[in-house]
Amino acid sequence: MNEYGNRTLLQCENLTKCYGSTTALEHVNLALEGGRIVGLVGPNGSGKTTLIKLAQHLLTPSEGTILVGGMAPGRETKAIVSYLPDRDFLPQWMSLADVLRFYEDFYTDFRRDRAEEMLANLQIPNRTTIKKMSKGTREKVQLILTMSRDAMVYLLDEPIAGVDPAARDYILRTILTNYNPEALVLISTHLIADVEPVLDEVVFLKEGQVVLHQNADALREETGKSVDGYFREVFKC
Amino acid sequence: MEWNFEAGVPIYLQLMDGFRQAIARGEYPPGQKLPAVRDLAVEAGVNPNTMQRALAELEREGLVYSMRTSGRFVTEDANVLETLKKELSDACFEAMYEKLTALGMTEIEIREALDRWLLDRAGI
Structure with a gap:
């Protein structure tokens, strides 16, 4: 076990984020440890992406603090965080070969051999540009790049939205096979049923607040429901 | 699996x-x-x-x-494996017993019905 094992890798204290008069996150207190796969779940607009963007220093808190690996988000934390945004983020003109070089240049923890091995399964020619790929292929490529870094924290924002069930299985398997066992994997999603079996813990966000943070199996035991079933009950419209 | x-x-x-x-x-x-x-x-x-x-x-x-x-x-350990099999089959019998008694069958009727069923199943 290395220095990060079971240590708190993401910590929020009284974290609040407002956009003008709208409050996206309100007094969030949360501590997530390494060695876990955590589901960040909540309906649209509950603050999932805002929380992830704060951790990745794409936003700054209005109030309170957020620490990643014990540090305030910035250059140092980006070196240990592998982030998958919820939308396409690779330049359209780049070919697969360009993208691999780009990642290699940018991240010292990028394992090119690992990425190539996984990409080989997809059988995409190296010269194919991002633009030419189907949505599903693009999502798989982006996930492979994200999981090919030896990071301490993986922030995956909606990694399975908009792909077919077979691609979903592929993506979940890729996550399970490749994450560093001491790392924290945070997966935001509203498709809970699909990710449920891979989760250690779930965090329910509702209107910017954490309403539940629990071990997934313990929740199933206590409620006699699946996490998905319980979610539907809590968030009934 | x-x-x-x-x-x-x-x-x-x-x-x-x-x-x-x-x-x-x-x-x-x-x-x-x-x-x-x-x-x-x-x-x-x-x-x-x-x-x-x-x-x-x-x-x-x-x-x-x-x-x-x-x-x-x-x-x-053969004992452990035997106990495992017994536990698993007991659980099946338990479930069957509960369903059949819920149908109003007595233990004697269940025993007779099971014998008959096994014979029927074997085509005898």
């Missing part, structure tokens, strides 16, 4: 059940080495910690044992 998880039951318990069945029917024969936790987790599509927990519990029950460096193995 094919895995289908039921809602509302902890996954580690469902994994334990699956392994018990697989061991009882000899899919994992006595003394067989089990695949690595992570490989088992990927195959079942579950969290590695959940798989680890299921195996640790099976170890406490004596169905599997670990060797410090070489991995986890299915027990070779």
